[in-house]
Amino acid sequence: MVMPTIRETLAAWSRQISERYESLSMRLRRLKDPAHVDLAGRIGLFIPATTAILIIVLILTFLWYESMPILTSDVGGPAIFLEPTWDPNRDLFGIGVFIAGSLVCTGIALGVALPVGIGAAIFLSEFCPSHLRDVLRMIIEMMAAVPSIVYGLWAYTVMVPWIRDSVYPAVSSNPLLAWVPFLQGPTNGYSALAGGLILAIMLLPTVVSVSDDALRSVPRSLREASLALGASESETALKVVLRAALPGVGAAIVLSLGRAVGETMAVLMVTGNSLTIPYSLFDPCYVMTSIITNQLGYAFVFPLWRSALFAVALVLMLMSICFTAIAKVLIWRGTRIGAVV
Amino acid sequence: MNRTDDEREREGTQAGRLWTVLSEGGTRLVALGGRARRLTRREVKDIVFKLLVALMVLIVVTPFFLLLARLLSVGLQDLVGSGPGQGWELIATLPGAALRGGVLNAIVGTTVLVLVATAVGVPLSVMGAVYINEYSRPGRVRTAIEFGADVLAGIPSIVFGAFGFTFLVAYLGLGLGALTGGLTLAFMMIPTVMRTTQEALKQVPSSLREASLALGATKWATTWRVTVRAALPGIVTGILLAVGRVMGETAPLIFTTGNNLGLPTGLVGPESWVASLPFTIWSYIMDPRPYLQVRAHSAALVLLMMVLIVDILANYASRRLTRRIV
Amino acid sequence: MYEYRIEVKDLNTWFGEKHVLKNITCYFEDNSVTAIMGPSGCGKSTLLRSINRLNDLIPGFRLTGQIFFAGSNIYDPDRNVYELRKRIGMVFQRPNPFPMSIRENLTFGPRLHGIKDEDELERIVEDSLRKAALWDEVRDQLDSPAVHLSGGQQQRLCIARALSVDPPVLLMDEPVSALDPISAGKIEDLIVQLKKEYTIILVTHNVQQAFRVSDQAAFLYMGELVEFDKTKRIAVAPEDPRTEAFITGRIG
Numbered sequence: 001m002v003m004p005t006i007r008e009t010l011a012a013w014s015r016q017i018s019e020r021y022e023s024l025s026m027r028l029r030r031l032k033d034p035a036h037v038d039l040a041g042r043i044g045l046f047i048p049a050t051t052a053i054l055i056i057v058l059i060l061t062f063l064w065y066e067s068m069p070i071l072t073s074d075v076g077g078p079a080i081f082l083e084p085t086w087d088p089n090r091d092l093f094g095i096g097v098f099i100a101g102s103l104v105c106t107g108i109a110l111g112v113a114l115p116v117g118i119g120a121a122i123f124l125s126e127f128c129p130s131h132l133r134d135v136l137r138m139i140i141e142m143m144a145a146v147p148s149i150v151y152g153l154w155a156y157t158v159m160v161p162w163i164r165d166s167v168y169p170a171v172s173s174n175p176l177l178a179w180v181p182f183l184q185g186p187t188n189g190y191s192a193l194a195g196g197l198i199l200a201i202m203l204l205p206t207v208v209s210v211s212d213d214a215l216r217s218v219p220r221s222l223r224e225a226s227l228a229l230g231a232s233e234s235e236t237a238l239k240v241v242l243r244a245a246l247p248g249v250g251a252a253i254v255l256s257l258g259r260a261v262g263e264t265m266a267v268l269m270v271t272g273n274s275l276t277i278p279y280s281l282f283d284p285c286y287v288m289t290s291i292i293t294n295q296l297g298y299a300f301v302f303p304l305w306r307s308a309l310f311a312v313a314l315v316l317m318l319m320s321i322c323f324t325a326i327a328k329v330l331i332w333r334g335t336r337i338g339a340v341v
Numbered sequence: 342m343n344r345t346d347d348e349r350e351r352e353g354t355q356a357g358r359l360w361t362v363l364s365e366g367g368t369r370l371v372a373l374g375g376r377a378r379r380l381t382r383r384e385v386k387d388i389v390f391k392l393l394v395a396l397m398v399l400i401v402v403t404p405f406f407l408l409l410a411r412l413l414s415v416g417l418q419d420l421v422g423s424g425p426g427q428g429w430e431l432i433a434t435l436p437g438a439a440l441r442g443g444v445l446n447a448i449v450g451t452t453v454l455v456l457v458a459t460a461v462g463v464p465l466s467v468m469g470a471v472y473i474n475e476y477s478r479p480g481r482v483r484t485a486i487e488f489g490a491d492v493l494a495g496i497p498s499i500v501f502g503a504f505g506f507t508f509l510v511a512y513l514g515l516g517l518g519a520l521t522g523g524l525t526l527a528f529m530m531i532p533t534v535m536r537t538t539q540e541a542l543k544q545v546p547s548s549l550r551e552a553s554l555a556l557g558a559t560k561w562a563t564t565w566r567v568t569v570r571a572a573l574p575g576i577v578t579g580i581l582l583a584v585g586r587v588m589g590e591t592a593p594l595i596f597t598t599g600n601n602l603g604l605p606t607g608l609v610g611p612e613s614w615v616a617s618l619p620f621t622i623w624s625y626i627m628d629p630r631p632y633l634q635v636r637a638h639s640a641a642l643v644l645l646m647m648v649l650i651v652d653i654l655a656n657y658a659s660r661r662l663t664r665r666i667v
Numbered sequence: 668m669y670e671y672r673i674e675v676k677d678l679n680t681w682f683g684e685k686h687v688l689k690n691i692t693c694y695f696e697d698n699s700v701t702a703i704m705g706p707s708g709c710g711k712s713t714l715l716r717s718i719n720r721l722n723d724l725i726p727g728f729r730l731t732g733q734i735f736f737a738g739s740n741i742y743d744p745d746r747n748v749y750e751l752r753k754r755i756g757m758v759f760q761r762p763n764p765f766p767m768s769i770r771e772n773l774t775f776g777p778r779l780h781g782i783k784d785e786d787e788l789e790r791i792v793e794d795s796l797r798k799a800a801l802w803d804e805v806r807d808q809l810d811s812p813a814v815h816l817s818g819g820q821q822q823r824l825c826i827a828r829a830l831s832v833d834p835p836v837l838l839m840d841e842p843v844s845a846l847d848p849i850s851a852g853k854i855e856d857l858i859v860q861l862k863k864e865y866t867i868i869l870v871t872h873n874v875q876q877a878f879r880v881s882d883q884a885a886f887l888y889m890g891e892l893v894e895f896d897k898t899k900r901i902a903v904a905p906e907d908p909r910t911e912a913f914i915t916g917r918i919g
Contacts, residue, residue: 038559038560038561040561041476041560041561041564042472042476044468045468045469045471045472045476046472046476048464048465048466048468048469048472049468049469049470049472049473049477049486050469050486050489051465051466051469051531052469052486052489052490052492052493052531052532052535053485053486053489055493055528055531056489056492056493056496058504058508059496059500059501059504059508062504062507062508062512063500063503063504063507066507115397116397116400116401117397117401119393119394119397119398120394120397120398120400120401122394123391123394123395123397123398124398127391127394127395128398130726136398136402138656139402139405140401140402141652141656142405142649142652143401143402143404143405145585145586145589145648145649145651145652146405146408146589146645146648147588147589147590147591147619147644147645147648148589148590148591149589149591149619149622149623149641149644150408150412150589150622150641150644150645151408152623152626153412153622153626153637153638153641154404154407154408154411154412156626157411157415157626157634157638158407158411201404204401205401208401219763221759221761221763222763222765222766224721224757224759224763225757225759225763225765225825225828226765226775227721227724227752228719228721228752228755228756228757228829228838229752229753229756229775229776229779229828229829229831229832230749230750230751230752230753230776230779230780230832231749231775231776231779232383232384232386232387232749233387233391233724234386234387234390234391235383235387235779237390238390239775239779240765240775243765243766243767244765244766255495258495259495261497262495262496262497262498262499262500263497264497264498264499264591264592265591265592265619265623269626289497289499289592292499292502292503293499293502293592293595296502296503296506296596297595297596309503310503310507313499313500313503313504316497316499316500317496317497317500320492320495320496320497320500321492321495323495324488324491324492324494324495325488325492327491328488328491381747381749383749384747384749
């Protein structure tokens with residue numbers, strides 16, 4: 001038996017090392033392999049992609065956690081969603097009054113914004129000369145960009161005095177209108193009407209531009225088919241184009257509904273923030289977003305009070321999720337029946 | 342001989358008489374254009390409907406001009422005046438004693454908040470959009486992420502404010518200030534940037550990707566060097582639109598930024614408290630001092646200008662995008 | 668005899684500066700099929716759409732000359748366009764059913780023109796569908812969305828829709844070019860059937876189809892009416908070299 005020489009041993013070692021190194025470098029090279037980069041990219045990008053969902057889950061968790069104390073307490077409980085009295089000093093946390101206020105303001109806003117907005121969109125997409133259309137679309141897009149605090153400022157300094165000094169006197173002195181129950185005064189201008197109107201003004205740009213897009217994506221051939229049957233241009237616009245675009249327009253309406261309920265600053269400044277349910281357009285009211293804005297700062301150190309405010313936020317959050325889901329379903333069903341979205 | 346259904350119907354009914362009057366009025370109008378025939382009921386309806394929807398457009402755009410007129414008529418005395426906080430001093434000085442100075446603190450505060458929000462929100466949303474559009478197949482995951490972004494876009498701003506307050510300020514212990522406010526705004530930016538980036542990526546023709554892959558480029562390199570680059574103007578538009586939107590947000594900041602009559606000097610703690618234009622406008626308008634009421638209008642003008650400039654830039658970027666790709 | 672005869676006299680049209688149709692003079696007989704042939708861009712669709720004034724809505728469209736329908740000029744400023752279009756039906760290149768149910772597609776036109784009686788509408792639905800040879804295929808699904816039908820069925824529905832307002836004239840703008848051969852064949856058969864009751868003007872760039880179904884033919888080239896005669900004559904002995912070139916497939 002012959003002992004290996006030192007040289008042979010060294011050679012064997014170096015061969016082993018180099019083999020090892022080669023397999024390592026091959027492995028490294030394989031890491032650089034396109035498939036691996038793609039896998040890394042896929043995983044690395046998946047995490048940011050989930051941010052949106054993560055934030056929603058976090059918001060829901062924290063709102064739930066924060067509103068638990070009032071929903072499980074003796075003085076609160078789930079009944080607070082229907083109770084109309086809000087007086088934290090007496091442990092009365094009825095947030096029904098805010099839900100009612102939000103409903104009234106949103107109702108007024110949609111009642112104004114829908115007919116006007118869809119009519120304006122029909123004009124823009126069907127009858128408007130193209131130069132004028134470009135100008136109008138630009139103005140409407142600018143209107144959508146105006147911050148809500150600026151609308152609020154205008155509503156606070158112009159619209160509220162206008163309602164107090166012009167609208168209400170005109171209504172109350174008109175014998176045809178003065179007896180109508182939901183037009184009773186008196187008013188100092190801060191009213192559900194003011195909140196609803198400024199909301200309508202803020203919603204209109206979105207309603208108009210989304211509806212206009214939906215109407216314009218209806219193929220020309222449908223319009224021509226209708227005209228060739230002897231329909232007038234306005235009959236075509238209403239019965240064919242608007243109808244074909246209805247799912248898209250419907251989605252726009254639901255989304256604007258969500259925005260109306262969630263709008264904060266402008267409404268806060270003009271509704272008068274009175275803790276009563278409005279029975280007349282000229283009555284003041286208090287909406288959900290306003291109560292959070294006005295009281296969260298003070299309520300911070302009172303667990304139940306704070307918790308009740310977070311319960312309001314939870315309602316807002318759940319409503320907005322519902323509106324988005326409804327809009328999605330509308331679009332999905334629309335594509336299924338062959339309408340244009 | 343050619344009595345139409347229209348005419349027969351019109352002569353019979355009560356409402357028909359109204360239509361006769363209307364159509365005769367319409368006929369006289371149109372007669373100026375050389376016609377002699379009495380318009381049918383449907384032709385009159387057509388004209389009335391068109392006038393009605395034109396009127397609605399007028400109703401939609403009127404408030405914008407009323408608003409501009411109000412801001413200019415009240416705010417202009419601040420812009421052209423030469424007292425303390427007027428003219429250039431409006432945007433170049435701090436409020437100072439009795440808030441008589443300018444709104445520099447608010448302008449700087451809004452800028453800082455927007456920068457923080459952009460630095461956090463944009464990378465997350467662009468990467469997310471790249472994942473959805475380039476790496477994921479249509480299916481449940483993609484639907485869920487898109488739905489998440491849409492839900493996030495619909496959440497009321499005050500809910501973001503309350504969430505920022507309970508999660509960032511209280512739970513994570515970040516305290517009030519520029520960082521917390523900026524993060525809250527970043528949450529609000531994500532859906533806008535994500536969806537517009539996705540739209541922009543969708544518009545990049547797949548032949549461009551295939552050309553790059555055919556040259557042996559990896560998916561990663563193709564995505565970032567070819568696809569994202571081609572979509573860049575659209576992405577920039579999305580970012581600018583989102584910036585314009587969060588710039589004017591008030592409600593998320595009330596419980597997250599604190600307020601500051603000077604300039605912020607740190608990123609955490611009380612030194613990082615910042616003012617913002619929307620918040621400043623709100624607190625000035627609620628202040629009974631007359632000169633602050635005026636200052637609220639001029640500050641609103643400043644904010645409006647900033648937002649509109651960003652909006653115009655956004656439009657400019659996207660027009661170029663569509664022109665280049667179509 | 669020629670109650671619904673359409674006569675085109677010295678027709679010139681422009682889109683903006685572009686002179687699309689040049690001095691067209693021709694006529695279309697009752698109860699016959701006239702094919703308008705020509706390579707794409709020759710103005711054949713423009714001619715067709717001038718007959719029911721559908722071009723009026725396109726910005727920049729101008730027209731001189733006259734088109735007579737049942738004895739009166741359709742471009743008379745006093746003309747009631749809705750009545751005119753009711754009496755001149757049209758079928759388009761691609762099937763374009765309204766996104767409504769099959770039934771609503773067919774009652775849309777009659778309702779516009781004042782028919783409210785449900786029984787009457789029901790009768791119109793069945794009649795139009797029978798005439799378009801679609802009744803047997805869809806009689807059980809009248810309330811399902813029209814877009815769920817196949818392409819060929821959709822096109823026959825569009826023909827039924829055009830027939831629903833009972834027009835004496837039917838304009839067809841390349842009605843089979845977007846369909847598969849079998850559906851196309853069905854529609855060609857249908858055209859031959861419909862000829863018995865209607866005046867049909869058919870635009871096509873398919874020469875074989877024009878020869879199969881038409882009684883007379885017009886050949887348009889670069890906005891000019893090159894040849895206009897009985898189809899049989901043109902098929903056998905084209906007078907103009909351009910017509911011959913088109914028929915033999917050298918242009919177009």
